[in-house]
Amino acid sequence: MNTIMIDRGEMDTGASPAEPPLSGQAPPSTPALQSLPPSSSTAPALSVKDLCVYFGPNQVLRSVSLEVPARAVTAIIGPSGCGKSTFLRSLNRMHDLVPSARVEGEVKLFGQDIYGPGVEAVLVRRRVGMVFQKSNPFPTMSVSDNVTVGLRLNGLRRRALLAERMEQSLVMAALWDEVKDRLNAPAISLSGGQQQRLCIARALAVQPEVLLMDEPASALDPLATAKIEDLILSLKKDYTIVIVTHNMQQAARVSDFTAFFYLGELIEYDTTSKIFTSPSQKRTEDYVTGRFG
Amino acid sequence: MFEVKNHRWRKVKNGVMESLALGAAGLALVPLALVFYHVVKAGVSSLNWAFFTQLPKPTGEVGGGMANAIVGTFILLGEAAAIGVPVGVLGGVYLSEYGATRLNWWIRFGADILNGVPSIVWGVVVAGLLVVHRITLFGHVLLRRGNSALAGGLVLGLMMIPLVMRTTEEVLRLVPGGYREAALALGVARWRTTLQIVVRTALKGIVTGVLLALARVAGETAPLLFTSGVNLYWMRNLTQPVAALPVQIFSYAIAPYADWHRQAWAAALVLLVFVLLINVGVRVLTRDRFQQNR
Ligand SMILES: Nc1ncnc2c1ncn2[C@@H]1O[C@H](COP(=O)(O)OP(=O)(O)OP(=O)(O)O)[C@@H](O)[C@H]1O
Numbered sequence: 001m002n003t004i005m006i007d008r009g010e011m012d013t014g015a016s017p018a019e020p021p022l023s024g025q026a027p028p029s030t031p032a033l034q035s036l037p038p039s040s041s042t043a044p045a046l047s048v049k050d051l052c053v054y055f056g057p058n059q060v061l062r063s064v065s066l067e068v069p070a071r072a073v074t075a076i077i078g079p080s081g082c083g084k085s086t087f088l089r090s091l092n093r094m095h096d097l098v099p100s101a102r103v104e105g106e107v108k109l110f111g112q113d114i115y116g117p118g119v120e121a122v123l124v125r126r127r128v129g130m131v132f133q134k135s136n137p138f139p140t141m142s143v144s145d146n147v148t149v150g151l152r153l154n155g156l157r158r159r160a161l162l163a164e165r166m167e168q169s170l171v172m173a174a175l176w177d178e179v180k181d182r183l184n185a186p187a188i189s190l191s192g193g194q195q196q197r198l199c200i201a202r203a204l205a206v207q208p209e210v211l212l213m214d215e216p217a218s219a220l221d222p223l224a225t226a227k228i229e230d231l232i233l234s235l236k237k238d239y240t241i242v243i244v245t246h247n248m249q250q251a252a253r254v255s256d257f258t259a260f261f262y263l264g265e266l267i268e269y270d271t272t273s274k275i276f277t278s279p280s281q282k283r284t285e286d287y288v289t290g291r292f293g
Numbered sequence: 294m295f296e297v298k299n300h301r302w303r304k305v306k307n308g309v310m311e312s313l314a315l316g317a318a319g320l321a322l323v324p325l326a327l328v329f330y331h332v333v334k335a336g337v338s339s340l341n342w343a344f345f346t347q348l349p350k351p352t353g354e355v356g357g358g359m360a361n362a363i364v365g366t367f368i369l370l371g372e373a374a375a376i377g378v379p380v381g382v383l384g385g386v387y388l389s390e391y392g393a394t395r396l397n398w399w400i401r402f403g404a405d406i407l408n409g410v411p412s413i414v415w416g417v418v419v420a421g422l423l424v425v426h427r428i429t430l431f432g433h434v435l436l437r438r439g440n441s442a443l444a445g446g447l448v449l450g451l452m453m454i455p456l457v458m459r460t461t462e463e464v465l466r467l468v469p470g471g472y473r474e475a476a477l478a479l480g481v482a483r484w485r486t487t488l489q490i491v492v493r494t495a496l497k498g499i500v501t502g503v504l505l506a507l508a509r510v511a512g513e514t515a516p517l518l519f520t521s522g523v524n525l526y527w528m529r530n531l532t533q534p535v536a537a538l539p540v541q542i543f544s545y546a547i548a549p550y551a552d553w554h555r556q557a558w559a560a561a562l563v564l565l566v567f568v569l570l571i572n573v574g575v576r577v578l579t580r581d582r583f584q585q586n587r
Pocket residue numbers: 055060078079080081082083084085086087098100
């Protein structure tokens with residue numbers, strides 16, 4: 001079913017979180033990056049080059065280039081309206097659905113340009129899943145049907161396999177213990193935090209390689225947020241995660257790398273500890289210390 | 294300092310307005326009560342088993358029933374649904390989910406005009422197309438000249454299309470965009486997302502729209518007069534005329550026989566109860582939806 005599937009073995013040998021990302025704005029020549037080993041030996045999960053996104057006449061992203069390492073958590077931060085969601089949505093071709101949107105540049109998923117000629121957006125999205133800010137389980141479906149919906153609508157029929165994937169995904173999403181006795185209950189009977197973890201399980205069930213999360217915890221209370229954060233940390237051994245967040249502490253807690261966007265430009269991209277302790281750009285420092293934004 | 298001047302006078306004005314509004318709302322119920330009272334009173338005494346099981350008796354003979362017209366009405370509604378539901382629902386899906394173009398504006402505008410076209414005009418047009426000609430294909434006669442169940446079903450179906458299309462569009466628009474995005478982000482194809490997520494989520498609303506459209510055309514008389522015509526016997530196939538309750542009511546009510554008048558009342562009662570049942574069904578459906586989305 002997955003005709004552009006790249007051998008997942010490539011992920012197994014993927015970059016370790018300790019390796020640096022490449023960035024147009026923060027070239028590897030900076031002292032901090034020089035001290036790290038070069039990343040040429042392993043392929044990044046996503047490599048973005050000169051990405052520009054326009055909505056009608058408005059340019060929202062300005063020539064963004066960065067590389068997202070595999071099996072690590074990369075956080076996108078920046079003030080509201082700077083293009084974080086726009087960037088995230090260009091990584092799985094969600095802009096295809098907006099008639100006024102135009103995407104230029106290159107986004108490579110394990111080496112293959114997802115905007116290249118003949119590439120099906122549908123197949124890209126099977127490999128790059130997404131979790132949204134507002135949890136959106138399907139209201140007409142039960143808990144279990146919500147988890148398996150992606151598989152079923154892509155033609156998987158075998159009940160045993162569906163049940164297995166369902167349990168597996170719910171366990172990974174740290175939700176199984178809470179819902180195993182109410183798998184047939186309507187999904188919308190779950191609490192807000194459970195619904196969001198259900199959406200994560202739903203995204204995991206189709207076994208994507210990359211998981212994009214757009215402020216996945218911003219509508220949740222601290223306890224539910226902590227669960228999601230634990231979940232993100234446990235998922236990164238198998239998945240490449242890109243997360244947009246407004247919460248600096250959250251970015252610091254869960255991410256290995258952090259990219260700071262401002263007015264559609266990538267200002268700085270580095271390891272999270274560097275961004276939060278000694279950023280090279282003044283604007284980054286002002287933002288992470290809460291002086292603006 | 295927050296005291297209201299003329300407090301009492303305000304209360305009086307408020308009371309007057311409230312009772313006027315209540316009176317107007319109540320007035321709307323008066324015709325409904327009248328219709329019910331008359332139809333039930335005259336209809337119940339004329340209803341009997343024969344009404345549901347027998348064919349009409351020849352002119353002058355007392356007794357008989359409208360079994361053929363009851364079945365005929367269901368046949369016509371079945372044909373109408375076969376035409377109106379797929380075209381109307383797909384049209385509504387198109388308007389809501391695809392093409393945000395000028396064409397949509399025109400389609401919507403056209404549908405709204407069609408909804409206002411008097412039903413007798415529909416009847417005349419379809420009669421002009423199908424009934425006064427013989428329809429042939431490569432020399433084979435598909436439909437002979439004259440009234441037919443096909444022509445009657447077609448009129449009702451055409452009338453349903455704009456009704457179903459607009460309600461479908463409205464309920465699909467109410468489906469939050471987040472569900473579409475969620476499905477697409479799972480790598481589900483657009484058409485599958487539309488059918489199995491968006492339409493599925495709005496299914497109750499769509500069914501409600503279809504039922505209301507059926508209830509609306511079930512009582513149509515004028516367009517059937519020239520199309521499905523009159524048949525005192527069982528219809529043998531769809532190219533023959535077919536009896537329908539509204540038409541039967543019309544022709545019995547204007548006839549000079551007391552027995553036929555009684556039967557017309559009985560038919561009116563049956564039709565009324567049928568439409569009422571559809572509306573109750575709609576209520577049940579929508580209440581259920583409310584509970585689910587609470
Ligand atoms: N579908 C769209 N059509 C037109 N303009 C859009 C669209 N989506 C986003 N924009 C514009 O693009 C800019 C960036 O939006 P985006 O949603 O990426 O910001 P963001 O960084 O995610 O902000 P927030 O933190 O508030 O979510 C905004 O100015 C927004 O108005």
